[in-house]
Amino acid sequence: MRLVIARCSVDYVGRLTAHLPMAPRLILIKADGSVSIHADDRAFKPLNWMNPPCKLREETVADGPDQWTVTHGKSGEKLVLTIEEVMHDTSHELGKDPGLQKDGVESHLQELLAEHITTLGEGYTLIRREFPTAIGPVDILCRDAGNATVAVELKRRGDIDGVEQLTRYLELLNRDPQLAPVRGVFAAQEIKPQARVLAEDRGISCVVLDYDALRGIEPDVLRLF
Amino acid sequence: MRLVIARCSVDYVGRLTAHLPMAPRLILIKADGSVSIHADDRAFKPLNWMNPPCKLREETVADGPDQWTVTHGKSGEKLVLTIEEVMHDTSHELGKDPGLQKDGVESHLQELLAEHITTLGEGYTLIRREFPTAIGPVDILCRDAGNATVAVELKRRGDIDGVEQLTRYLELLNRDPQLAPVRGVFAAQEIKPQARVLAEDRGISCVVLDYDALRGIEPDVLRLF
DNA sequence: GCCTATATGTCGCAG
DNA sequence: CTGCGACGTATAGGC
Structure with missing residues (x-):
């Protein structure tokens, strides 16, 4: 250098x-x-x-x-x-750097939500994480209390791009008679006003996730039992 | 430093x-x-x-x-x-930097195109730049020779994202009876083949802008008069 | 100050 | 090689 x-x-x-x-x-x-x-x-x-x-x-x-x-x-x-x-x-001679070790947040958030899927509502049940489709995996696929299919797009920051992504998934999933009708949930730690407007305009519900609270559930449960 | x-x-x-x-x-x-x-x-x-x-x-x-x-x-x-x-x-004492002078960015393109809106076609008139909507500002809103509303999305590099963006605006603007029907124009210095296909599939016309020519108009005009 | 779009974004990964 | 999504995106310009 x-x-x-x-x-x-x-x-x-x-x-x-x-x-x-x-x-x-x-x-x-x-x-x-x-x-x-x-x-x-x-x-x-x-x-x-x-x-x-x-x-x-x-x-x-x-x-x-x-x-x-x-x-x-x-x-x-x-x-x-x-x-x-x-x-x-x-x-200056520095040599090759050992590189940065990151402790991810995004994947962890998905794990936590999948584990505590009732955060989205009572009676929700997980179908699977990373549900595969032709245009990419849906973050979380689940069923609500009435057994209707729900596709969840998960983001740390909920932006318009994420709504678009979820919209594409919903369009595809709704063509599958096994799954249809599929509802969309846009879940993020923070949802931008514009994204919320677009999502709601398309009948997609928005859920703001509290990462610390989600993470807090587990120790609590462990403590209780 | x-x-x-x-x-x-x-x-x-x-x-x-x-x-x-x-x-x-x-x-x-x-x-x-x-x-x-x-x-x-x-x-x-x-x-x-x-x-x-x-x-x-x-x-x-x-x-x-x-x-x-x-x-x-x-x-x-x-x-x-x-x-x-x-x-x-x-x-080391460096002092305040005079800063970077850029040429060819979107804002400049927008200025130029707004100024020479007839680049899009004869008889075009500008309504306004940065026309506000609930999901964000439309780069340029104008009217064509037949007085129909035209929404312009401007990019340096025309990508699929830009077409999506314009599509959202068009959907929203077309709900406004004061403006509808609104046509879309996707204008960029360079338009990716995929973006062009998508745009044309949606009835959006594509315009490739020649930045130097646009910039050249002004001096030429000044020279002529 | 908050909010939103832009960026010479960069980077990594899958198709 | 290209497209797509994520990034501790950062940063500038409006309101």
Whole structure:
């Protein structure tokens, strides 16, 4: 990893055209050849960048500022840095990173809801999780107290996309005479107003899930018995 | 901006739980207090990060590795770095960045098209940009030569999502007797074949926009008059 | 301040 | 290789 602090201007031509005026910035050159340019704010997003695989060519211009050109192999995207003054330039050997270990939430939420399906209403029974269809698996398929089929789409954040997804499933499932009529439930820890409007307009009910409460059920049950 | 190369392990607790085993990495501490941790690959995404506004507290433990804790004000998210060995630690004054100048983004396209609405056909007149509905704003609402309402969905890259979006708007707008019947136009610099098929199947016309030509109209007009 | 759409989103996975 | 969904999405622009 090479860290360069330099006064530079940057021109990107690719999916769009962008320009950074001359200013001091951090230029990050990684072992895989990727380059990113950071300002002194915002943790996540670089001002400019080039994803691997790409190649950096440094050109020393006799009578002017150096020019660094980063070219992306496949897409032809290009990043041109004009380096006016280098304030810092160090390289460091880091080695391969062991990688991030995540503790998922989404799948856990599905487990919990499947386990406590009556959260959706009294008398609900689980058919199965990840019920397979031609256009992808339905998160949860179950039956309500009246034995009608219910398809559940589960999200951490309930957005319009999720309603669309559930709508597609419902359309497909309702063609199956074994299952029809199938009702839809849109369940999420948080449901956006727009998504709620769309869902209800389509006769899909919305359920806001309390993750901590759901998780809390289990210990309670264990404690009681 | 402070650049630290260090052997560290990281624990994030917040929207999920994540752990990074001990390894050498770059720790980037920016002027706004934000922190990001980078491995030696992938330009764009840090392994771990904390967005501003957040606060970094450095603790020296008497008989063990230092511990840095980054806390996010609002959400209570937390990032804990255990620093085993610091290989590099420098700070640099960068100042406020003049910022990125972009060209060719949707908002600009929208401006241009609204300004030259007859690009869609002779006799077209603009009703308004960002026409509000319950499920979100329609990019452009206008009337054609025959005074029929036309809803335009604008994208840089025309994908299936955009067609779905426009379809939702059309369904809603067509319920309004003041506006109905409303026709749909899907306009983009580039339209994916699948999106075109879907759009045309739904009676939505597709228009490929030439950004340079659109942009070129104005100077040309100015030149002519 | 909250809310929503956009993004050079990126990333990973299945078909 | 492409399409699709998830992401600790982040971030900018409105209200």
